[in-house]
Amino acid sequence: MNEPKYETVKQALLHQIQAGKLRPGDKLPTEEDLMKQFHVSGITVRKAMTELANEGTITRIKRKGSFVNGVQAADNSSHLIAFILSAEDNFDVSYMKIIKGAQQVAADFNYSLIVEWSNENLAVEQASIQKMLDRKVDGILIYPFDPIQSKDNFLLIEQNNIPYLLVDRYNVDHPCYFSGCNNYDGAILATRELIRLKHTKIKFASFQFFLQSEQERFAGFSNAMRQAGLPVTDDHLLTHMDYDRLAGSILKRDITALFCSNDKLAIEMIELLTNRGVNIPQDVSIMGFDDWDHSSNLSLGLSTVRQNFEEIGRNAANLLNQVIQGKTYGGNSKILSGVSLVLRESTCENPYA
Template sequence: MNGPKYMTVKQALQHQIQTGKLRPGDKLPNEEELMKQFHVSGITIRKAMTELANEGAITRIKRKGSFVNGAQAADHSSHLIAFILSAEDNYDVSYMKIIKGAQQVAAEFNYSLIVEWSNENLAIEQSSIQKMLDRKVDGFLIYPFDPIQSKDNYLFIEQNNIPYLLVDRYNVDHPSYFSGCNNYDGAILATRELIRLKHTKIKFASYHFFLHSEQERFAGYCSAMRQAGLPVTDDNLLTRVDYVALADSILKRNVTALFCCNDKLAIEMIEKLTDRGVRIPQDVSIMGFDDWDHSGNLSIGLSTVRQDFEEIGRNAANLLHQVIQGKTHGGNTKILSGVSLVIRESTCENPYA
């Protein structure tokens, strides 16, 4: 241990590199681990690492760590972003649009986007994350099926000091970077339109109410209803739809409009209620949310709230790039894309008003 302590650390690491214990491309232990290994301060470790970097023995990459130089070292600056999608339907066009938007921006910043599908399975999601960590990606975009259940997977990424951003869905109790749409204002637009059409008996139908995005849409619906002086009770929220009972309520004029949390549910509503003799929109107006590509091509065109999926993808990649570059800090920045109302044949003025 003669000489400066930083020199002892430097020489020990040089020896590990020269003897092959640390090979080209290997990641060195982090600062805290080296402090424990050599029983020295952080200042000593940083000085040793700086000298090794200046001499070309290692490459230090912000937020990723230090790597041994050599034939494989270039892999660590390969500019990769992983997009993990825990999707219900891999062929949903909205996912494709988000990916397209993210790819456009990723390419502008010289990143390659790697897409991994985990199919609503937390174990597969974590396996995909580990696989991408092994490829030393610069950051993650994550579209979770259930952002609350995926919390441990976020913590796993955080432990590896890699930036990540959630897309479309987030966990309100676990702050994170996020890109999505303005669910609250979109729901207000939809509900006000139904009220403008003289509907007062409006119910909100949910699909996965554990998602904060659906809760935000319900909150917007409640706000618009109360602003119009219309009562809101537990009966206004449908979380499990009994189509026989719902059709009966509609034909008895106890329900004149339905605001569905997404187009998938709205299309199902139209099909199931039509099968039970309910006329759309004469007996009940139906409003969706998303504006799927085929929402306007149905036998009854769906009135809905349009969100720009490509913009959500572009915003996600832009924000993640800012985080990777160290230009955005705090871990709780959210970007919301705008929404607009699209009126088609599934809604009309209440004929019984």
């Protein structure tokens, strides 16, 4: 028998796949390893791998390697991932950065990313999900407005056995794959900085406290306060802003620093408190969270905790691909990107300490 050498390599790899020694999602040996294993040239190995790829048995990804599809997976794959965003501002650069990061990684794994906006509406979100299910996408990324209210929408995806992952926010009572930032540690960094600046009368201002992310930030704030020997009571959490009353408390020196759960709220506070005669940061230091795109472009730069939005998007697509390929199981893996402190003009040392 004079079987071509490339066919020998090809059939040997097929046998390993069919025998379950190489499973869907597994990475194949490198070209160099296969050359040594079968005592053949690089040209022979590349021809065998090209035929396997053309037949849909494997996927070859530039700079990543070759991965097993499995015959059925290759036949049924749409090579599409949906990203559904329930957001109030479709042009917010933060969302665009998350999309960019996810898109880069999706392309590396030979997926196209479809972006759908549902505008903070559960019915529209559900319609978007159904639309993507009808398109037979391989997986779904979701940035929900309220992950607690969206529970039935998540169940719809689960009933269709499609892998999905939540971005930025999740429901602690509903296990899920998730990509976000380290809210807890970020809040500790911010609070410790305010304490270092000799602030002891610090309040935490919430924007949407029903979100787990904001609860985690308040927990980090509370921990940092208690570690510094400062008490934390219900009065330290502001969820409904009465700016006249807040300005009065600041001018009476009952509050010397405000840690806001996000930059949008912090920027609103700077504007509305300034209009009421409060000098920032002399009367009150203000700290945000996110490093939102506008945070450095104000007449008064906002001190804040920086999230890496592109990294969150990359982590989301990477983890979703792991789930699609069957490399990650259990439905409860979470990846948190790091955070860092950015200090600008909205904070200063407490002049009354």
